[in-house]
């Protein structure tokens with residue numbers, strides 16, 4: 001089987017090249033680039049030397065030669081390529097936001113400043129958070145070619161951490177869910193920008209796009225869908241992203257006010273963690289473990305471990321640790337993903353595996369690289 005990648009020279013595209021070249025069902029790759037057309041991928045990314053040799057072509061030629069197409073382009077340019085794939089009756093997996101809001105175009109337009117040119121296309125698509133939509137993806141694939149809107153990186157880490165608590169209705173109705181997250185610099189892509197210059201981002205951690213990040217509506221929509229699984233009302237979202245001077249990884253800390261509370265905080269005196277809270281934490285950790293028991297890429301960490309980006313590096317895992325604050329009022333969930341893998345290329349390969357009925361871990365079974 002031939003996998004095509006449009007936008008193969010960007011960070012997410014190059015990560016797709018790396019992952020798909022080791023996929024047991026992929027025989028060869030077909031790669032596109034505008035800026036480097038005619039050159040070989042290993043000239044752009046010398047880490048591929050001796051392993052992958054592939055000339056960069058026009059996107060149209062890639063689509064014509066492929067059995068499945070991944071698009072790792074910026075937002076707003078992928079629709080015509082999706083149309084071409086549907087005409088060829090092959091699956092199209094888009095890593096941008098262009099197919100993440102297909103049932104809510106006004107939200108997409110408000111945040112991305114664009115409107116759909118091919119509205120019909122968005123009726124044949126599905127949001128590719130596999131843990132939420134696996135069955136829908138499979139059912140659509142049985143009927144024909146599918147467009148997948150691969151989730152954003154922050155929405156993946158933020159949503160997976162909240163899913164069990166919301167679906168099981170552990171949260172206090174009306175109270176907002178807070179997602180505080182930190183990303184590494186590859187999240188910004190290969191195009192240089194001032195805030196990503198070494199001198200401006202090294203040795204510093206800074207919030208950015210506070211109360212204005214484009215991933216806010218996607219996370220909020222996911223939290224609503226996850227609450228609906230258990231017949232519960234959607235919570236409000238407060239989301240603050242930060243940039244940290246690391247290459248890969250997203251760490252999210254998610255605060256979920258609990259419906260049931262243990263008010264051990266008498267007269268505002270905060271005492272060390274009580275055995276009552278420890279027992280409740282263990283109970284919720286078990287609930288999380290049972291909820292995700294069949295998910296190959298979600299790991300619920302044992303007591304005493306917190307999620308950390310280095311333990312999921314270069315892997316498709318989402319690590320989750322579960323805690324309750326000292327007052328017993330709030331569930332604190334931390335999640336760690338590699339933004340380039342579970343947050344982008346790995347999740348896209350996972351979607352391909354579901355679409356084609358391959359073993360879901362195919363091509364994604366590497367142990368994380370701690371260092």
Ligand SMILES: NC(=O)c1ccc[n+]([C@@H]2O[C@H](COP(=O)([O-])OP(=O)(O)OC[C@H]3O[C@@H](n4cnc5c(N)ncnc54)[C@H](OP(=O)(O)O)[C@@H]3O)[C@@H](O)[C@H]2O)c1
Pocket residue numbers: 007008009010011012013032033034035036072073074075077095096097151152153186187188189190191339340343344
């Ligand atoms: N980086 C992440 O962690 C991450 C995570 C989740 C989702 N994503 C999404 O994945 C997509 C790619 O992200 P990235 O980080 O890989 O970005 P990137 O490094 O900037 O790469 C995008 C590539 O697309 C091509 N391109 C740019 N403008 C184009 C245009 N107008 N028409 C056709 N091709 C164009 C460029 O390659 P050529 O000039 O060689 O064609 C460029 O290298 C984005 O939509 C992003 O939001 C990224």
